[in-house]
Amino acid sequence: MLQLEITASNGKQVSRQDFYVYPDDLTSFGSQLQAFPKSQTDVVSLEYGKEPKFYCYFLLRAIVLDSVGHAALEIKIDNRLEPPEKASSNFFMSSEIATINAFGKKISGWVEAMNTDFKFEWQHT
Numbered sequence: 001m002l003q004l005e006i007t008a009s010n011g012k013q014v015s016r017q018d019f020y021v022y023p024d025d026l027t028s029f030g031s032q033l034q035a036f037p038k039s040q041t042d043v044v045s046l047e048y049g050k051e052p053k054f055y056c057y058f059l060l061r062a063i064v065l066d067s068v069g070h071a072a073l074e075i076k077i078d079n080r081l082e083p084p085e086k087a088s089s090n091f092f093m094s095s096e097i098a099t100i101n102a103f104g105k106k107i108s109g110w111v112e113a114m115n116t117d118f119k120f121e122w123q124h125t
Contacts, residue, residue: 002026006058008075008093015089017077019048019058027111029060033104037064037071037097049080056080062100071097 005018025046032044045061048054059076072095078088110118 006060006075010091010093013089013091015075015077015087015091017056017058017079019056020054021046021048023111023114027108030104030107030109030111033062033107034101036062036100036104040064040067049078053080064097065094069097071095071100073100073103 001020001022003018003020005016007014007016009015029044029046036042036044041064043061043063045059047059047061049057057076057078057080059074061074061076062071063074064071072092074090074092076090079086081087106118
C-alpha cells in the first residue's frame with residue numbers, strides 16, 4: 001500500500017489528509033478518469049475508510065454537471081479525530097471534462113514511475 005497525502009483547494013476551501021491506497025486501485029482510478037464520462041450519469045470515485053472504519057475517511061469523486069462538458073471533482077475528508085483535533089470537509093472543484101481526463105492520465109503516469117511528488121494544478125471553469 002501507498003500512504004499518500006492530498007491537499008486540495010477550490011479557491012475558497014482547502015483540505016489536507018493522508019490516506020492509504022493500493023497502487024493498482026490508483027491506476028484503475030486514473031484509467032477510469034481518462035475515459036470519463038461514459039454517460040451523463042457516470043461517476044468515478046476513489047474511496048478509503050468507508051468500511052471498516054479506518055482512522056480516516058477520504059473520497060475523491062468525479063461527476064458530470066451538464067451535457068456541454070462541465071464536470072466536478074468532489075473532495076470529502078474526515079480525519080475521525082476527537083475535538084479539538086477533529087477536521088472534516090466536503091467541497092467540489094468544478095472543471096471541464098478534459099481537465100478530469102488529463103488528471104487521470106497524470107495519476108496513471110505517476111503510479112508507473114513514482115519517482116517525484118505528484119502535483120496537478122486544477123483549471124476552474
